[in-house]
Amino acid sequence: METAVIFNSDLHFEHKQWRRELFFWEDELKSFQKRLDELVKRWTDKNMLAQLEHYQNQFMIQEEVINEFHDEIFLHETNIAAHYKKGEDVLNEDLVKKHIEFRNHMEVQRNMYTNLKKEFYKFLSEYM
Template structure:
């Protein structure tokens, strides 16, 4: 039985990158909104435990914003490599670049889950203290 190989074409990867960039931009906008909510709560609450939770979420949002920046940078680097390959007439990725792309896809899936969990936790917190 012959083993088939999946070929990843540059335009397919570019499409996936655009999807990821849109998702990351959406997360950035959401984080701005979440930080605005934190600012509102700082003025409403003086209890130390609530303020500690607010600080926790502020730190989480700063951390996540940094991760978004790193992911966006990685996408740009990969896009540059794809563009270079396309200029040389190669329409499909080599093995090393394919591996990097698949690893990045896994990073995005992991980060998507981490971010979803953070949002869920934050919304629960908001429903309690807003």
């Protein structure tokens, strides 16, 4: 069985991609919040306001998750930098496993976020 070698630069590259994606999500959430603010001004129906509150809560949860992901990436990058300073370009198995777990979490979050966006767009098409 062949052992794969994973270099710090490979993980760093993936971190950069994830950060760009997270920043994009943050920008989108700001835009979604503006849409919610517009709808709050237009609607007084309690059911509608409850739906708006639901989306506002969902967006706040997404912001928290994004912040946690930023923190996790920062910690991993700090670890990579420490290895680099020691002249170690290859990470140990535990760190690579953590990276793969994080990759899986990103994929799950990406799917959840995409579904929330679809649901919100459908909602907007009905009420904007």
